[in-house]
Amino acid sequence: MIAEGVEILVHGIVQGVGFRPFVYNLATRLKISGTVSNSSAGVLIRAASSKERLASFLTLLRQDAPPLARIFSIEERPLGSDLPEGGFRILESVAGEKANTGIPPDIAVCDECLAELLAPDDRRAGYPFINCTNCGPRFTIVETIPYDRPKTSMKVFPMCAACSAEYHDPANRRFHAQPNACPDCGPHLSWHDSTGSPIAGVDPVAAASMALNAGAVVAVRGLGGFHLAVNACSQTAVQRLRDRKGRKAKPLAIMVADMAAAALFAEVSEDEEKILLSPEHPIVLLRKHEDSALASNLAPGVGDIGVMLPYTPLHHLFFQDPHCPAALVMTSGNASGAPICTGNEDAIRRLGPIADFFLLHNREIITRIDDSVVRVSSRGPRLYRRARGYVPAPIQLSCSLPQIIGCGSGMKSTFSLARGRLCYPSQHIGDLFNLESFDFYTESVEHLKKVFEIEPLIAACDLHPDYMSSRYAAELGLPLYPVQHHHAHAAAVMAEHGLAGPVLAVILDGTGAGPDGTIWGGEFLLADLLGFQRRGHFERLPLPGGDAAAQEPWRMGCSALFQALGPEALTGKYLPPGLAAIAPERRTIIAEMLARGFNSPLTSSCGRLFDAASALLGIRLTASYEGQAAMELEALASRAAGRSWKAGLDATLAAAPAAELSSKDGIYTLATTRLIRMVVDALFQGQNTAMTALRFHFELISSIVSIIQRLSAETGVREVVLSGGCLQNSLLLEGLFHALAGQDLRLFTGKAIPVNDGGVSVGQAIIGGMQHVSRHPHAGNEN
Numbered sequence: 001m002i003a004e005g006v007e008i009l010v011h012g013i014v015q016g017v018g019f020r021p022f023v024y025n026l027a028t029r030l031k032i033s034g035t036v037s038n039s040s041a042g043v044l045i046r047a048a049s050s051k052e053r054l055a056s057f058l059t060l061l062r063q064d065a066p067p068l069a070r071i072f073s074i075e076e077r078p079l080g081s082d083l084p085e086g087g088f089r090i091l092e093s094v095a096g097e098k099a100n101t102g103i104p105p106d107i108a109v110c111d112e113c114l115a116e117l118l119a120p121d122d123r124r125a126g127y128p129f130i131n132c133t134n135c136g137p138r139f140t141i142v143e144t145i146p147y148d149r150p151k152t153s154m155k156v157f158p159m160c161a162a163c164s165a166e167y168h169d170p171a172n173r174r175f176h177a178q179p180n181a182c183p184d185c186g187p188h189l190s191w192h193d194s195t196g197s198p199i200a201g202v203d204p205v206a207a208a209s210m211a212l213n214a215g216a217v218v219a220v221r222g223l224g225g226f227h228l229a230v231n232a233c234s235q236t237a238v239q240r241l242r243d244r245k246g247r248k249a250k251p252l253a254i255m256v257a258d259m260a261a262a263a264l265f266a267e268v269s270e271d272e273e274k275i276l277l278s279p280e281h282p283i284v285l286l287r288k289h290e291d292s293a294l295a296s297n298l299a300p301g302v303g304d305i306g307v308m309l310p311y312t313p314l315h316h317l318f319f320q321d322p323h324c325p326a327a328l329v330m331t332s333g334n335a336s337g338a339p340i341c342t343g344n345e346d347a348i349r350r351l352g353p354i355a356d357f358f359l360l361h362n363r364e365i366i367t368r369i370d371d372s373v374v375r376v377s378s379r380g381p382r383l384y385r386r387a388r389g390y391v392p393a394p395i396q397l398s399c400s401l402p403q404i405i406g407c408g409s410g411m412k413s414t415f416s417l418a419r420g421r422l423c424y425p426s427q428h429i430g431d432l433f434n435l436e437s438f439d440f441y442t443e444s445v446e447h448l449k450k451v452f453e454i455e456p457l458i459a460a461c462d463l464h465p466d467y468m469s470s471r472y473a474a475e476l477g478l479p480l481y482p483v484q485h486h487h488a489h490a491a492a493v494m495a496e497h498g499l500a501g502p503v504l505a506v507i508l509d510g511t512g513a514g515p516d517g518t519i520w521g522g523e524f525l526l527a528d529l530l531g532f533q534r535r536g537h538f539e540r541l542p543l544p545g546g547d548a549a550a551q552e553p554w555r556m557g558c559s560a561l562f563q564a565l566g567p568e569a570l571t572g573k574y575l576p577p578g579l580a581a582i583a584p585e586r587r588t589i590i591a592e593m594l595a596r597g598f599n600s601p602l603t604s605s606c607g608r609l610f611d612a613a614s615a616l617l618g619i620r621l622t623a624s625y626e627g628q629a630a631m632e633l634e635a636l637a638s639r640a641a642g643r644s645w646k647a648g649l650d651a652t653l654a655a656a657p658a659a660e661l662s663s664k665d666g667i668y669t670l671a672t673t674r675l676i677r678m679v680v681d682a683l684f685q686g687q688n689t690a691m692t693a694l695r696f697h698f699e700l701i702s703s704i705v706s707i708i709q710r711l712s713a714e715t716g717v718r719e720v721v722l723s724g725g726c727l728q729n730s731l732l733l734e735g736l737f738h739a740l741a742g743q744d745l746r747l748f749t750g751k752a753i754p755v756n757d758g759g760v761s762v763g764q765a766i767i768g769g770m771q772h773v774s775r776h777p778h779a780g781n782e783n
Contacts, residue, residue, distance in 0.1 A: 005034075005079030006054055008045040010061065010071060013393060015147040016104045017068035018133035019043055020090050021175040026064070027088040030057055034083050037091035038146040040453065048083050068104055068134060068279065072396060072422070090170060103142055103451060105389050106223050106369070108281035108311035110135035112173065117313050118320070123162070128205070128314040129187050129363065133177045135279075139392055140224045140367050141179060144450055149178040153364040160185035179363075187363035189314075194356050196348035205314070208359045209321035212328065217241050219333055219347055219355035223312055224369030224388050225340035226333025226347050228354060231325040235295040238329060242297070244354040246336040248624035251299035253283045253306030253371070255330045257319035262307050265292045265327060272376045280389025281311035282372035294327060301620070301632040303639065308371060311389075332370055339430060339440035342368045367447055368440065369427045377734060382751050384728060386414070386758060387427045392448065394422040395753065395762060398498045399529070402772060405445070405456040406765030407473040408432075409485065409757040410464065411626065412725075415445055416761040417454045418769060423495065424452060425753065425762050431626075432468040442472070460768025462488070462760070464513040481768035485512030486523045487532045488763030489723040489755070494529060495766045497748045501528025504535075504708060504717050508732070509724035509756075510550065510607030510626070519543065521605025521724075524668070524707055526715060529770045535715075536661075536668035536707050541608060542600035544593045549608065552622050553629040554582050556608050557615030558590045559600070564676040567591055576683050578618025606726045609672055613696050616679050617689050627725070634729045637697050640690035641731065646738050652698035653739055659706035670707055675699055694731075701735040712745060722749040725756040 010019070015038050023036045023045055032054070034047035047054060062071055109117070113130045116122040124130045131137065141152045149155060159167060163182050166174040174180045181187065191204040199207070208218050212229060215237040220227045228245065230237040232254045242248060256262050259273060266286035268276070275284050288294070288305040299305050308330070310316045318324045332340045333351060341347035342365040348358060373385035383390065399421070406416040413429045426448060429441050449455060460481040461473035473480055483491075490505035505525040514520040514534075522538030542559050549555040557579050561569045569575065570591045571584075579587070593600050610630035614620045619636060620629035641648070660671035675696060682692040708720060720740070727733045727749060737747055753759040 004051050004054060005046070005048040005083060007077050007079050008047065008058070008061075009039075009041055009075040010043040010045065011074070012042065012072040013068070013070040013104050014043045015145065016133070016138050016178065018066045018173070018175070019069050021133070021170045022064070022066050022069075023061070024088055024090055024170045026057065026060055032057055033086075033088060035089050035091045038148065040145060046079060046083055047088075048079065066134070068107060070393065090176075103145060103147055103392055104138045105280070105391055105393055106137050106140050107135045107279045107389065108309075109313050109316065113313070114316060117316060124182050126317065127183050127186075128189055128312070128317055128361070129179070129181055130313045131177060131179045131181075132173045133175065134173065136177070136179050137223055137363075140365050140369055141363070142451065143366055145452075147178060152178050153366050154179050154181070157181055157186050157363075187361050190360050190362075192348070192358040192360055194352055194358070196344075196352070196358060204359055205317045206321055206323070208357065209318060209324040211357050212325055213323045215240070216356040217244065217354060218357045218359055219341075219351045220314070220330075220359045221344065221347065221361050221365075222314070224365060224367065225342045226351065227330045228333050228351070230329045232298060232327035232329045233293045233295060233325055235297055238295040238297050241329060241331070241354070245331075247331075249300050249628065250625040251302055251304075251306065252329045252331050253308060254294070254298065254327045255308050255310060255315060256327050258309065261326060262286070262309070265289060265294050266305055266307055269376065271381070275374055275376055275381050276307070276309050280372060281309055282374045282383075282389055283308045285373065285375045285384075298329070301628070301635060303635040306373060330371075337431065337434060338436045340368050340370055367427070367444070375728070375730070377730065379737065380751060382749070383754050384756065384758075385412075385428045386425060386752075386754055390752075391427040392424055392451070394424045395495060397421045397423055397495055397766070398500070399766070399770060401765065401769030403454050403457045404765050404769045404772070405459050405473075405476075406483075406488075406761035406763070406768060407459060407461040407469040408761035408764070409462050409469065410467040412754070412757040413437075413441065413469060414758050414761045415441070415469070416765040417448055417452060417456065418765040419452075419454050423762055423765055424448060424454075425759075428758055438468050438472075441469070458768060458772050460764035462513065462764070463515065479772065481764075481771050483764045483767045484515060484532070485760065486520055486525060486724070487527055488760045488767060490525060490527045490532070490721050491529055491763035491766045492753045492759040493721045493723050493748055493750050493755070494527075495762060496750060496753050499719060499721070499748065501719075502526055502715070502717050503528070503719045503721045503748075504711055504715070505532070505721040505723070506704065506708060506736075507724040508606035508726035510605055510726075511603065519601055519603035519605060521603055521607055522609065522670070523604065524711060526711070526717065527721075529766055530774060534667055535711050536670060537604040538606060538609060538670050539672045540602040540604050541612070541672075542594055542597070543603050543608065544590045544600045546599055546601060550611070550623070550626070553611035553615040554579060554621040555590060556612040557621075558587060559594060560609070560612035560616065560673075560676045561680070562591065562594045564673040565680065567595055574680055574684070576616050576618065576680065578615060578621060581618075582621065606724070609675075609700075610726065610729075612676065613679055613693070616676070617683070617693060619689075619693070630726070630729065633693050633696075634731055636690045637693035637731055640688070640694040645694070645731075646735075648694070649698050649701065649735055649738060652695070653702050653705070656699060656702040659703040661707060661710070668707055668710070670703055672703075675703075697731045697735065701732065701739055704736060705739045708740065708745075709743070718744060719746045719748065722747060723755045723759070727755045
């Protein structure tokens with residue numbers, strides 16, 4: 001047998017997932033000599049054997065890779081030097097010039113570790129930090145790569161002899177599991193009162209379970225930060241948390257022990273069950289049972305509840321305790337508007353006024369990260385918040401970019417770093433409206449730059465100059481590419497699906513700065529990755545009071561009524577009962593503002609149109625959180641929809657008059673006053689409010705379909721991209737897919753990348769990078 005040598009470099013998420021022991025065992029089985037090691041570029045394999053065995057080895061590398069591994073590419077070349085004799089060995093990690101490998105996300109505890117956790121005779125029985133190469137913390141504990149223990153927050157916990165033996169045994173599933181530990185050598189829990197003073201002599205898990213059962217608020221230090229936990233079946237406990245946290249009505253997510261418990265509180269489909277049980281264990285939005293034992297103030301006014309299953313050993317220990325409530329609120333450990341707490345001292349200072357007790361541990365959290373949120377649609381799961389379990393996994397691109405940072409938006413903010421054919425969206429940062437959140441943003445930028453050794457050469461940002469993210473981009477001193485907000489939405493979906501364009505992009509959201517100085521939000525674009533043409537938009541409505549109109553939807557109700565029926569509608573017989581509840585003097589002021597155009601900028605926003613309809617129907621006049629009016633409008637419409645709602649949509653599509661379109665300079669305006677008049681007429685005819693909300697959705701879908709059909713016929717473009725925060729509305733998105741089915745169109749929307757503003761930074765990075773490359777043809781090689 002003639003031996004040949006090959007050097008193999010595996011790119012992807014191949015560190016921290018058991019890839020080296022997999023390579024070792026595969027090579028040993030195939031009688032291949034050589035070495036394997038981690039490097040900044042990926043996993044480096046040097047192998048020698050017969051040509052046939054090496055061919056089998058390369059095939060099986062891809063085919064049988066560990067379940068958590070994601071291989072992006074494999075490079076191979078002839079071995080340039082002889083290998084030392086003596087079988088196959090695992091070497092220490094080596095550093096390279098630039099990081100080109102992925103760190104795995106944090107993964108829910110695996111079945112094998114869970115079995116050991118619950119086995120009374122196991123040496124890790126009841127140990128809340130049990131893990132192996134198939135599960136546990138990754139991104140939240142890593143400082144830099146290569147991903148090795150000295151470069152994680154576990155470096156301060158020297159392994160005992162038993163853990164060290166596991167760690168160094170290639171046949172053990174804890175081989176090079178960097179967080180490996182046990183009760184003798186690893187992190188531990190502690191129980192504290194609201195001032196942070198330790199309470200000795202108690203089992204921390206049992207004490208926490210009893211406190212939760214008694215209605216207390218417990219701050220729990222977890223994987224990527226703190227949770228604030230209460231009994232989800234106690235209305236009093238939930239209200240106590242809301243009052244202290246300053247979270248008046250925004251829905252709260254719950255954690256339950258298992259699928260049987262989840263089914264007690266919500267409807268769960270097979271596809272939703274798969275996502276709940278996936279290694280990522282995100283929050284999944286489920287249709288809640290109206291008659292369950294859950295507190296009624298968990299998610300007031302909406303039909304869904306966010307549900308997740310235990311994903312750390314500590315969570316499982318909670319539900320093993322007989323005193324633990326059947327469902328726990330597990331919401332971000334922060335005051336509303338601030339980033340999630342990670343450190344013990346910081347949490348005691350910031351959460352002391354909220355929490356009655358603290359359940360702490362002493363494993364430091366390097367990177368804070370929230371729980372991810374997923375909705376399962378008829379076309380698969382869609383991420384609404386991309387965070388734990390998914391970050392920092394990259395998005396693979398069909399184009400090559402220079403090193404660039406997309407700085408994101410103002411709300412639901414993220415940033416994205418890109419280099420070559422990989423884009424790394426950050427975890428969910430949140431709304432960038434205060435210094436604490438901005439500090440979280442900048443610390444996350446620096447950490448991700450360090451981890452992936454990306455030093456941006458250019459930057460891209462939103463057109464809005466006053467976003468904190470835009471100011472940050474301007475202060476970097478790099479070539480700067482401002483990107484229109486809705487174009488970025490479109491490009492994010494295009495990047496996910498490998499589309500170069502042109503596409504017809506339908507972007508429906510709350511707000512985005514337009515290059516014409518108006519506020520966009522109901523847009524029909526002809527777009528590619530370099531630029532776009534605005535081909536249509538919703539009819540513009542005034543925003544009386546500017547940003548105040550988003551917090552007080554009754555203002556949008558007044559604006560829509562004023563525009564559809566004239567100024568007398570705000571005082572006369574056509575004033576809907578909901579708006580009549582607003583003090584006459586306040587309505588008079590709004591009417592005067594609208595008549596004069598004072599402090600009433602124009603917007604084509606779809607989100608504000610939903611606000612207007614919600615207010616006119618008396619559903620929501622003032623909002624305590626972003627999107628509340630639209631969410632409650634959708635919830636009411638969904639109750640009227642029933643299982644066969646698509647048949648009702650078909651009837652509307654067949655009977656609806658052609659959309660009212662006007663055209664100026666080749667740009668269509670989609671009249672929305674007809675929808676407002678329909679709502680008002682239905683009110684005064686005494687029609688059912690829920691049915692009117694549903695009809696509003698159907699008529700809007702019909703109008704959007706009309707303009708898509710016309711633009712497709714005019715341009716010949718058959719690929720349609722749907723994005724923007726309003727497409728989180730399931731009736732709207734599913735309705736558009738249904739209505740456009742069978743029309744020779746290919747529809748795309750965000751799945752791995754959120755359609756809300758959490759995806760904007762990805763689009764910015766793509767557009768900014770492509771524009772830079774188009775002006776500097778060799779810039780794509782600046783990596």
